Every structure is written in C-alpha cells, then in structure tokens.
Amino acid sequence: MSKYSFDEIVSHLKSSGFVYQGSEIYGGLSNSWDFGILGAALKKNIKDLWWKVFIETNPYNVGIDSAILMNTKTWEASGHLKGFADAMVDCKECKSRFRADKLIQDAIDLSVEGKTFEEMDAVINEHHIVCPDCGKFNWTNARAFNLMFKTYIGTLEDAKSTVYLRPETAQGIFVNFNNVARTSRKKIPFGIGQIGKSFRNEITPGNFIFRVREFEQMELEFFCKPGEDMKWYQYWIDTCFNFVKKLGIKEENLRIRPHDPEELAFYSNGTSDIEYAFPFTDWGEVWGIADRTDYDLKKHSEYSGKELSYLDPDTNEKYIPYCVEPSVGVERLFLMICCDAYEKENLENGEERVVMHIHPSIAPIKACVCPLSKKLSKEASELHAKLVNEFACEYDEAGSIGKRYRRNDAIGTPFCITYDFDSLEDNCVTIRDRDTMEQKRIKIDELSAYIKERIKF
Ligand code: GAP
Numbered sequence: 001m002s003k004y005s006f007d008e009i010v011s012h013l014k015s016s017g018f019v020y021q022g023s024e025i026y027g028g029l030s031n032s033w034d035f036g037i038l039g040a041a042l043k044k045n046i047k048d049l050w051w052k053v054f055i056e057t058n059p060y061n062v063g064i065d066s067a068i069l070m071n072t073k074t075w076e077a078s079g080h081l082k083g084f085a086d087a088m089v090d091c092k093e094c095k096s097r098f099r100a101d102k103l104i105q106d107a108i109d110l111s112v113e114g115k116t117f118e119e120m121d122a123v124i125n126e127h128h129i130v131c132p133d134c135g136k137f138n139w140t141n142a143r144a145f146n147l148m149f150k151t152y153i154g155t156l157e158d159a160k161s162t163v164y165l166r167p168e169t170a171q172g173i174f175v176n177f178n179n180v181a182r183t184s185r186k187k188i189p190f191g192i193g194q195i196g197k198s199f200r201n202e203i204t205p206g207n208f209i210f211r212v213r214e215f216e217q218m219e220l221e222f223f224c225k226p227g228e229d230m231k232w233y234q235y236w237i238d239t240c241f242n243f244v245k246k247l248g249i250k251e252e253n254l255r256i257r258p259h260d261p262e263e264l265a266f267y268s269n270g271t272s273d274i275e276y277a278f279p280f281t282d283w284g285e286v287w288g289i290a291d292r293t294d295y296d297l298k299k300h301s302e303y304s305g306k307e308l309s310y311l312d313p314d315t316n317e318k319y320i321p322y323c324v325e326p327s328v329g330v331e332r333l334f335l336m337i338c339c340d341a342y343e344k345e346n347l348e349n350g351e352e353r354v355v356m357h358i359h360p361s362i363a364p365i366k367a368c369v370c371p372l373s374k375k376l377s378k379e380a381s382e383l384h385a386k387l388v389n390e391f392a393c394e395y396d397e398a399g400s401i402g403k404r405y406r407r408n409d410a411i412g413t414p415f416c417i418t419y420d421f422d423s424l425e426d427n428c429v430t431i432r433d434r435d436t437m438e439q440k441r442i443k444i445d446e447l448s449a450y451i452k453e454r455i456k457f
Helices: 006-015 037-056 073-078 100-108 117-126 170-174 177-183 229-246 295-304 330-341 374-387 401-410 421-426 444-454
Strands: 019-021 033-035 061-063 085-090 097-099 143-146 150-152 162-164 190-199 214-224 254-258 270-276 284-291 322-329 342-346 352-356 367-371 393-395 415-419 428-433 439-443
Touching: 006 019, 006 330, 006 342, 033 037, 037 061, 037 190, 037 214, 037 330, 073 170, 073 295, 085 100, 085 117, 097 100, 100 117, 170 190, 170 214, 170 295, 170 322, 214 229, 214 330, 229 254, 229 270, 229 284, 229 322, 270 330, 284 330, 295 322, 322 330, 330 342, 352 401, 367 374, 367 401, 374 393, 374 415, 374 421, 374 444, 401 415, 415 444, 421 428, 428 444, 439 444
Parallel strands: 061 190, 367 393, 367 415
Antiparallel strands: 019 033, 085 097, 085 143, 150 162, 190 214, 214 322, 254 270, 270 284, 284 322, 342 352, 415 428, 428 439
16 A cells, blocks of 8 residues: 555645646535646546557457447346445435445445345444434435436436436447447457446545546457356456556555455356555455356347347357456546555655656656756757657746756656757757656657657556
C-alpha cells in the first residue's frame, strides 16, 4: 500500500489540475468529478493505450462503439431490469440510506456476499448495528434498489417511452454479435471490445473517483468454442495482469483474487479480480475477468428471437460461443496509476520534491522545453514548436530552472529539456530524467528519437 495518505494524494490531484470537483461553482454535485487539463490527457492516454494493446495490435480482437441508450428489451434479457440491484436500508430517524452489505462490512467487518435480504436484516439486528450518521438503531428492512438511471425518449414521459442509461458497455457488444461476425473476417476465437460511458445510480459512491455514478469502461467480450473457455479465461487474466505490471504498478500492491464459489454468478465458470491495495481500503477491485459461458448470447437470442450462434466454416459445427469478459473502469485504472505513482522525496539540498512516476507512455506531458534565460525564448520556442508535433510537449520559461523541474516532476513529465547559451553554439540541449534526476547533454537532432524511444509502452 502507498505510504502516503489517500487525502494527500487526492489533494495533489485536485491542486495540480488532474481532477476538479464537478459543477464546482454551484457547490458541486455529490460524487461527481471533472477531469482537468492533465487528467483529461492521462485518461485519454490510458484509453488509447488499452485500445492499441487490446484492439488494434491484438490479432484476435476488433472494436466497436455502441449507443448508450438501448432498446429496453436489452435490459430485460440481460437481467439488469430485475436483478441489477443492491440491498439498501434506510435509517428511519435521519433518513440516510446505506447499502446493507457495506453497512455491515464497515460496522463488524463481515462479508455478506450471497446472503438474502432477510439474512442481512438478521445480521444488522443481531449485532445491533447503528446508523453511522445519527447513531440511532431504527432501520427499514433491506430492499432492492435498481442501479439503472431511468430517462424518457421523445415527448411523453410514460412507461412506453422509458429507457435506461446503460450500466455497462458489454450488452452493446452482445447485441451486435451477428453484425460483427458478418462484417469482420474473424473466425472464432475472436473478441469485440469497446470503450464508453456507463452509469450506475450507486447508493454509496465514494472514495473520490473509485466508485462514481458516471464512469467509463473498457470491456472486451471474447468469444470462443465451448470447452475452450477456461484456457482463454486464464489467458485474459494473464494478459490483463501483465498490462498492469508493464505500466509499472508495484507488484506488492497487486493481487489476483479468484471469486469464491458462493460469489460466482450462477452461469459463470470462473471470475477473478485484479485488485490494488488502495490507501483507503485493504484491496479494491480494478479489473474483473469473468467466464460468462454462453449466458448472454443465449438470453439475447431468447428475448430477440434472433439466432446468435456461430457456424464454424472449417468443421461445419454450429454452436453458441462461450464468452470471457475482461472489464475495467478507466477511473479505477487512473486512480491506481496515480496512487502508485505518487512519491514525496527529500533531496540532498534539503528540498522536498513531489514526483509522479507515471509510466512515460501515458504521462499527460512527455517533455517540457525550458530556456535557461528569457533571452533564449526565440530559439527554445522554435524547438518546442518542432517537438510538439511529435508528442505532448510543453514550454515553460517562468521561474528558476529548479522550480520548473519541480513543477514537471509533480505532474509526471518524464523529461525536461534545458536550452542554454551553449545550445546556440553546440546545437545540444540538456535532458533531465524525472525519475533519476540525471542530466545529460544530447544533440538537438537526436532529441525527438531519444524521447520517442523512451515513451514507448
Ligand atoms: N460487464 C461487467 C461489468 O460491468 P463490473 O464488475 O460491474 O462488471 C467492471 O464492472 C469494472 O468497471 C470494475 O472492475 C470497475 O473497474 C469498473 N466499475 C464498476 N462500477 C464502477 C463505479 N461505480 N465507478 C467506477 N468504476 C466502476
């Protein structure tokens, strides 16, 4: 776990322009966040990298971008209308609302995964768990609260015009299975991925951007032959875990947690979570990898009346493919990356520096050109104008060179380039490494290639 408190990390992300409070000038909207200048860039880089690794360069996969609003039958078929609900309890005294499982977990550190509503009521009563807000003991019974946001399509606000904001991107993939099979030249096994917004009316959002009501998912539905699913399940666990490790996340802060049998959905052959030791909890889920068998395609076939099967062109076998799903939230990855990257160092000169060791491939800014003196502005900004066409590059001439280094360390810029008076003569600059703070002299002609080589994933 990070040796820094969560408050310290969050405060750094807010003050340095990664994340802003949502609707701030109106007093905010609870648990809504906007991504600032650096946050938007980091988020985009995370998504671009996922797309490149999991879609563009992966031999099996293709990508789509499906609509957020879907025919309501989708959610009947997927089970979200009936089953996508948390057990909630209300305090009758102060009207606060809690997720029953979380209330119990926080109060007596007991997991009630798989327990019925009645069983959760019994635990609350037996342990006399009081309301964390007002300290009273006067609860409603636990009851279901559907997490889907409802809205209306068209001018009438009635049952017929009700639609839901998707709570996951996955269903947009399942309903397009036939379209992709028809328009791609993929043979099973193949995967369909997408990145997009999902919405959940979480009863207890919180921990900054860890659990929010509006978030982005990067999901892959990987279709394979029944019987080969466990092999692919393991393959995707390994692939996702390696992705996270390659991003430089410290291994001691990571674990893979296979779900216990009682936690598994009835149709799942196996589910594992990649978890991170966030500073606010022991372990928090970042990435879920689930073997969903043929459940989703079967359900959509049943509800739509359309056949969703695959005819193997080599063997003439026809079957409903099994599906392995690696699903990750962009905000969760973002938060894990930032918690892991944050460091406060005491330097030899007695100064303190905050440094974000973000993997260079996703760092919001890759390099910053710093003229040693304002007298060198013209030449240094010409260099910047060249580099900015190659990668995200900033120009900074304000304050001492030391201050400029500190500013860039604190936002995770891997390289600072100092243009000095000698540069006018020798056509070289000094390049400084964020992590080691080492500086070396390098020819301007070689600068772009040098940096590009080091910002690769
Ligand atoms: N299609 C499967 C699915 O959606 P999930 O475990 O509910 O499974 C997958 O969500 C991932 O989406 C999680 O591992 C997490 O990274 C992210 N996620 C889920 N709910 C979230 C929320 N309220 N806020 C931020 N991220 C969330």
